[in-house]
Amino acid sequence: MLKMSGFYGENLFILESALKQMLTNIDLIKCYCKSIGMHDPIEHFEGRIKTEESMIEKLHRKGLEPTIENALTKIHDAVGVRIICSFVDDVYTIVNMVRSMEGLEIFEEKDYIANPKPNGYRSFHIIVFFNVNLPGETKRVPIEIQIRTIAQDCWAALEHSLHYKKEIKNVELIQDELKRCAEEMASTDLTMQTVRQMINGEI
Numbered sequence: 037m038l039k040m041s042g043f044y045g046e047n048l049f050i051l052e053s054a055l056k057q058m059l060t061n062i063d064l065i066k067c068y069c070k071s072i073g074m075h076d077p078i079e080h081f082e083g084r085i086k087t088e089e090s091m092i093e094k095l096h097r098k099g100l101e102p103t104i105e106n107a108l109t110k111i112h113d114a115v116g117v118r119i120i121c122s123f124v125d126d127v128y129t130i131v132n133m134v135r136s137m138e139g140l141e142i143f144e145e146k147d148y149i150a151n152p153k154p155n156g157y158r159s160f161h162i163i164v165f166f167n168v169n170l171p172g173e174t175k176r177v178p179i180e181i182q183i184r185t186i187a188q189d190c191w192a193a194l195e196h197s198l199h200y201k202k203e204i205k206n207v208e209l210i211q212d213e214l215k216r217c218a219e220e221m222a223s224t225d226l227t228m229q230t231v232r233q234m235i236n237g238e239i
Contacts, residue, residue: 077126113180156218159184
């Protein structure tokens, strides 16, 4: 089995640089909010480079040859960043801050909070083309940014873990329960946001 650097080759350095610079930008948002006495909309954030195995599997799933060119031009989440917020309105605050970042172009947005997936999944996805500053040159790298609440992240983690269970009984029942939980957690998100607005005297 090839190591990740074997699959991505010299592009791995570019991807790692893109991830590092994007995470720095997000950290600057947190620092800026604190410096002006604004509520910090970010609970925590993390990033990753998609593993070789995951990338090849995704290329196959989309009917593409597992080449580095396809991985970096046809798939847009070789670099992924996840931002977790406490409240739903914080998600949209971060969305607007990402839109205003210099050195990137918004390629695609999908609001799965306003329009949840059929299984109940909620999150805000943004794919950007990010200008990565390298010694002597600038590279344009696609990055997928997922922004969601703590509750939405918790649900997504539990739902994701089911894909790694080989034999599950009562699959349809479990899916129905997960969707019900997603609805209840979405309701809780909105209630918590209302409580915060009441505490802040906004309503």
